[in-house]
Amino acid sequence: MISLFGKTKALEAQTEEFCNKVSEGSLAFKIGLSAYLAGDQETFGEKQRHVSEVETRGDQLRRDIQRRLYVETLLPESRGDVLEVLENTDQILNACESAMWQFFIEKPEFADEVAAEFTKLVNTVVASVDALVSALRAFFRGDPSISDHMHKVIFYETEADKINHRVLGLVFDSDSDLSYKNQIRHFVLHIDNIADIAEDVADRLAIFSLKRAI
Amino acid sequence: MEIAVVVFLSSGLFLGWSLGANDAANVFGTAVGTRMVKFSTAAFVCSAFVILGAVISGAGASHTLGKLGAVNAIAGSFMAAFSAAVTVYGMTRAGLPVSTSQAVVGAIIGWNLFSGYPTDTAALLKIAGTWVACPLLAGVIGVVLFKLTAVVVAWAKLHIYRLDAYTRLGLILAGAFGSYSLGANNIANVMGVFVPANPFTSFSFGDFAAFTAVQQLFLLGAVAIAVGVFTYSKKVMLTVGSGLLPMSPVAAWVVVVSHSIVLFLFASQGLEHFLANAGLPTIPLVPVSSSQAVVGAVIGIGLLKGGRGIKWGALVNIASGWITTPLVSCLVCFVALFFLQNVFNQQVYKDSSYVLSQLAIDEIERRGVATKRLESLKDKRFESVREFRNILQLEMAPNEGDESTILDVARIDTILINNSKLWLLDSKPLSDEQRAAMWNVVGRKFVHRWTLDRALAEASDAWKPLPATKKNKLFNRRLQQDRQIIYDVFRIKENR
Numbered sequence: 029m030i031s032l033f034g035k036t037k038a039l040e041a042q043t044e045e046f047c048n049k050v051s052e053g054s055l056a057f058k059i060g061l062s063a064y065l066a067g068d069q070e071t072f073g074e075k076q077r078h079v080s081e082v083e084t085r086g087d088q089l090r091r092d093i094q095r096r097l098y099v100e101t102l103l104p105e106s107r108g109d110v111l112e113v114l115e116n117t118d119q120i121l122n123a124c125e126s127a128m129w130q131f132f133i134e135k136p137e138f139a140d141e142v143a144a145e146f147t148k149l150v151n152t153v154v155a156s157v158d159a160l161v162s163a164l165r166a167f168f169r170g171d172p173s174i175s176d177h178m179h180k181v182i183f184y185e186t187e188a189d190k191i192n193h194r195v196l197g198l199v200f201d202s203d204s205d206l207s208y209k210n211q212i213r214h215f216v217l218h219i220d221n222i223a224d225i226a227e228d229v230a231d232r233l234a235i236f237s238l239k240r241a242i
Numbered sequence: 243m244e245i246a247v248v249v250f251l252s253s254g255l256f257l258g259w260s261l262g263a264n265d266a267a268n269v270f271g272t273a274v275g276t277r278m279v280k281f282s283t284a285a286f287v288c289s290a291f292v293i294l295g296a297v298i299s300g301a302g303a304s305h306t307l308g309k310l311g312a313v314n315a316i317a318g319s320f321m322a323a324f325s326a327a328v329t330v331y332g333m334t335r336a337g338l339p340v341s342t343s344q345a346v347v348g349a350i351i352g353w354n355l356f357s358g359y360p361t362d363t364a365a366l367l368k369i370a371g372t373w374v375a376c377p378l379l380a381g382v383i384g385v386v387l388f389k390l391t392a393v394v395v396a397w398a399k400l401h402i403y404r405l406d407a408y409t410r411l412g413l414i415l416a417g418a419f420g421s422y423s424l425g426a427n428n429i430a431n432v433m434g435v436f437v438p439a440n441p442f443t444s445f446s447f448g449d450f451a452a453f454t455a456v457q458q459l460f461l462l463g464a465v466a467i468a469v470g471v472f473t474y475s476k477k478v479m480l481t482v483g484s485g486l487l488p489m490s491p492v493a494a495w496v497v498v499v500s501h502s503i504v505l506f507l508f509a510s511q512g513l514e515h516f517l518a519n520a521g522l523p524t525i526p527l528v529p530v531s532s533s534q535a536v537v538g539a540v541i542g543i544g545l546l547k548g549g550r551g552i553k554w555g556a557l558v559n560i561a562s563g564w565i566t567t568p569l570v571s572c573l574v575c576f577v578a579l580f581f582l583q584n585v586f587n588q589q590v591y592k593d594s595s596y597v598l599s600q601l602a603i604d605e606i607e608r609r610g611v612a613t614k615r616l617e618s619l620k621d622k623r624f625e626s627v628r629e630f631r632n633i634l635q636l637e638m639a640p641n642e643g644d645e646s647t648i649l650d651v652a653r654i655d656t657i658l659i660n661n662s663k664l665w666l667l668d669s670k671p672l673s674d675e676q677r678a679a680m681w682n683v684v685g686r687k688f689v690h691r692w693t694l695d696r697a698l699a700e701a702s703d704a705w706k707p708l709p710a711t712k713k714n715k716l717f718n719r720r721l722q723q724d725r726q727i728i729y730d731v732f733r734i735k736e737n738r
Contacts, residue, residue, distance in 0.1 A: 033404075033407055036401075036403045036406070036407045039403045040404065043403075102403065102406055103402065103406050104276045104277040105276055105491055106402070110402070167402070169399055169400075169401050169402075170395070170398075170402065170405065172396065239490075240402070240490075241490075
């Protein structure tokens with residue numbers, strides 16, 4: 029029985045660390061992109077490496093939690109739900125990492141007006157991820173505040189969509205080349221997609237938290 | 243023990259095996275079916291606690307079955323248990339709802355009808371009442387417990403992994419309690435009909451502990467249940483866990499605890515004693531259906547959640563089973579006893595002789611029954627219960643209570659307190675005062691049990707029953723068990 033509670037503690041710690049890594053990755057992503065838009069390539073490079081490390085650690089944690097849940101036959105009723113949530117949340121880190129790589133490779137240029145809106149988009153997307161991490165923690169801890177956090181995720185995702193439309197409007201109203209417009213559109217949609225993933229995870233969490241009620 | 247006795251006990255052991263195979267799933271089905279608890283852990287805990295429950299607390303419920311009818315020949319006990327088993331098997335195969343408890347009651351009534359011994363209507367009504375009360379009570383307890391658990395879980399804000407760990411531990415503990423209650427309550431179904439014709443004898447380990455004949459019988463039945471758990475219950479547990487109860491592990495825990503509390507309430511002599519001492523109404527100790535307790539709790543929780551998805555047909559099935567099961571079992575037992583007696587020449591019941599001596603008539607009068615119309619039967623001897631009851635009906639048409647009193651007083655059970663047999667009491671679980679009091683009746687012969695009871699009561703307070711109040715029920719029940727030891731040791735067969 030002691031070993032049962034010991035295993036439980038270790039899993040709790042790993043799940044907490046996973047949530048920390050998602051939060052940490054999204055914050056590093058925000059700082060990195062802000063630095064890129066401000067022309068600070070050194071900070072951008074540092075944060076890009078940081079996000080990659082966090083993504084790798086997130087993958088390790090997810091796999092380890094997955095293995096433990098199966099090997100130790102824990103959460104027989106809700107194991108599938110928990111694993112789905114962890115896998116989908118992990119996609120957020122993947123999306124952050126791949127966006128950083130695209131910035132590093134393609135080095136897109138933003139007009140000042142577009143850059144200001146693009147910063148707002150990144151901040152809003154990261155706010156949605158932050159709210160999702162809070163919802164995730166509440167789900168694991170059995171905290172009823174989960175619905176407040178999920179509400180915030182949905183709010184930020186909607187806001188991100190509005191900014192997305194504004195940025196794309198600004199870009200396509202400009203006299204730039206179509207190839208440039210398409211390049212920027214690709215970045216805007218990629219960033220906005222992170223909020224979409226957060227919203228999808230929040231939707232699944234809403235159902236799983238209902239199932240979790242005894 | 244003779245081979246024949248082992249053969250006769252086999253039907254009870256089969257009932258025990260079947261109980262272990264099926265009813266263990268009510269206790270551990272969800273836990274094992276949802277892989278929250280390993281089958282090996284569940285089977286070990288279940289077997290150990292069924293045995294403990296049966297041996298420590300099994301006597302209460304079997305006492306009530308004994309009141310309904312004391313099957314007094316082991317071949318009759320065999321057939322009563324066999325008929326119940328056949329009924330359960332046949333009705334299960336036919337897809338009809340069935341409960342071992344109800345089948346056993348039907349079989350005992352069948353034996354009563356065949357042997358001519360009266361059926362105690364009050365005991366029957368008490369038993370039938372508990373069949374209705376059992377699922378209702380389980381439902382109410384389920385609702386209260388579910389509400390409480392929901393509040394505690396919400397308040398504790400447990401991490402999902404920790405809640406899982408606590409639920410596992412809770413399911414094992416609830417399973418242990420459920421198994422204990424199952425053993426305590428349902429052992430009467432398995433071995434209750436063998437109690438009056440018990441082939442074992444009581445013995446004690448010095449002054450420290452006693453192992454009564456009934457406990458030995460129940461241990462054997464409980465081992466049969468444990469064998470049923472280990473050999474066949476896994477399949478049933480997996481079916482129950484994944485099919486009938488689509489609920490969360492915590493809700494399943496509530497169901498198991500509700501079921502266990504109900505079975506415990508209907509089995510615990512300690513609780514009965516406690517309630518009686520506190521001046522509260524006592525709960526009859528009766529074997530009830532474990533499956534129906536589970537259905538009651540599940541429906542209770544279902545209603546609490548808004549009543550969606552409840553299979554109301556299950557309730558109708560249960561209610562119909564209260565009537566059809568005892569009827570079928572009674573009929574099967576009656577017919578089977580006829581064959582066992584007339585085709586296989588087995589003694590399926592021991593008949594009793596009766597005499598209405600002046601002494602007996604005075605005692606009947608003292609117990610509040612008018613004896614004027616019994617005068618014509620004075621000093622006549624009747625060699626069978628059926629003959630005596632027929633004559634009584636013709637002479638005075640007594641009501642059930644009066645008839646029971648007359649049968650009890652007039653019954654001949656010759657007991658000679660033989661000095662050379664006194665040493666046999668050394669190994670019996672009697673007190674020193676009780677043993678010492680035996681010297682006051684040495685050499686005396688008693689024609690009726692109650693005359694011996696009275697002589698012993700005059701010899702020592704240790705043999706004196708307390709006034710028949712609820713509070714004193716347990717003491718008087720134990721005293722009756724002690725008296726039974728004396729009857730069994732000193733009974734002599736009379737030449738008719």
